[in-house]
Amino acid sequence: MAHQRSSQPRLSPSSYEEDIRAVLAPRLAYFEAVARHEHVTRAAQELGVPQSTLSRAMVRLEADLGVALFARKGRTVSLTPAGRTFLTSAERALAEVEKAADSVRADADPTAGRVSFGFLHTMGSETVPALIRAFRADHPRVRFQLVQNYGEAMIERLRAGGLDLCLTSPVPDAPDLVTRRLDEQRLRLVVPDDHRLATRRRIRLAEAADETFVTLEPGYGLRRITDDLCTEAGFTPRVAFEGEEAETLRGLVAAGLGVALLPPPAVARPGVVELTVTAPRAVREIGVAWLDGHPDTPPVAAFKRFLLSRRGNLLPD
Known part of the structure; x- marks a missing residue:
């Protein structure tokens, strides 16, 4: 006898996963309540849904899974071995949902979020x-x-x-x-304390055109500001080092590796002098x-x- 082909379209693995999640997710709480009470009517009363609605949901769940989850005697039910296996995972999934809900509610708490x-x-x-x-x-x-x-x-x-x-x-x-x-925030030109400019208090940035600079890496906002200010002053800085942290640059200036445009430090660092830049206006x-x-x-x-x-x-x- 020739086999009849199913009229239902076959789902790809990814489509099946999405479809089965959509099928299962709304029914897990229903299933857990019926399994816990072993009675459809009492579970329906707890959930606040009609008993007929709950019964149909369980029948559809079993049909979608292709497995009997309950053995039925009237409105009293007991779990099959497959049902007990499914219950373990369903309880775990529902606990994770509850945990996630508690977490987002806690994060939104006005006083302790x-x-x-x-x-x-x-x-x-x-x-x-x-x-x-x-x-x-x-x-x-x-x-x-x-x-x-x-x-x-x-x-x-x-x-x-x-x-x-x-x-x-x-x-x-x-x-x-x-x-x-x-x-x-004003930016300062930071130079070694033995630098030719170290005796100055103020400087035009163009006066540092021949200096070697230490800067942050491209992509950092302060690097972009440094490049723009140097361009406005009429030169492209020669870069000896590109770093990720301003205080590292300040230390390298103290070591004589170059000069840098930096915001003021939280604590004054020995070995450097910080000059006010008068032109162009050096702020971020x-x-x-x-x-x-x-x-x-x-x-x-x-x-x-x-x-x-x-x-x-x-x-x-």
């Missing part, structure tokens, strides 16, 4: 600790997940959903971001960025308001 906050390396030693300390004076239980990185990496993480807010420089201009300028803007259209949890909204209230007073004197 979580803020994922990114900031520049150069703001980690003094500025960010001072901000968090001041914010937690009124919000002592709010938790912070902190990410320290360079600007472009933080913006990527912001777009991927890994950050709620970030402090960055330069302040980005992108249609998917909301940004607010908070403050600006510091701003806060977040994704446009993304709703804030209460703790994120509170911290955002706090940051915006610090406009012009973000950085330590």
Whole structure:
């Protein structure tokens, strides 16, 4: 006898996985309640659904799996061996869903929720600790997940959903971001203490055109600002070293490897002299960025308001 071909289209493995997840997910809680009570009516009463709805859901679940999960005697049921195996995994899945729900509710708690906050390396030693300390004076239980990185990496993480807010420089201009300028920070030309310019207090950047520079790597905001300022001063800097951290550069300046444009240090470092740049105007803007259209949890909204209230007073004197 010839075999009849099924009229149902065959699913690819990936399509089958997506389809079976859609089938199973809404029914796991129903299944778990029936298995726990071993009685359809009592399970339906607990779940607040009609008994007929629950019975049909269990029949469809077994049909979709192609396995009998229950042995039935009226409205009383008992699990088959396959049903017990399925129950173990269903309970584990439901527990993970409950755990995830508890986690997101905890993160959104107005008094003890979580803020994922990114900031520049150069703001980690003094500025960010001072901000968090001041914010937690009124919000002592709010938790912070902190990410320290360079600007472009933080913006990527912001777009991927890994950050709620970030402090960055330069302040980005992108249609998917909301940004607010908070403050600006003067940059100084840092030279070794035995350098020909070390006796000066002020300098035009063009006077350093023949110097070798140590800079941050391409992609860092401060590197872009350095390149732009040098271009404005009429030269392209000769770069001896590209690093990832401003204080490393300051140490290399002290060692005589070159000069650098850097923000003020948290603590004065021996071996270097820091000169005020009079022309061009050497500053970097510091701003806060977040994704446009993304709703804030209460703790994120509170911290955002706090940051915006610090406009012009973000950085330590």
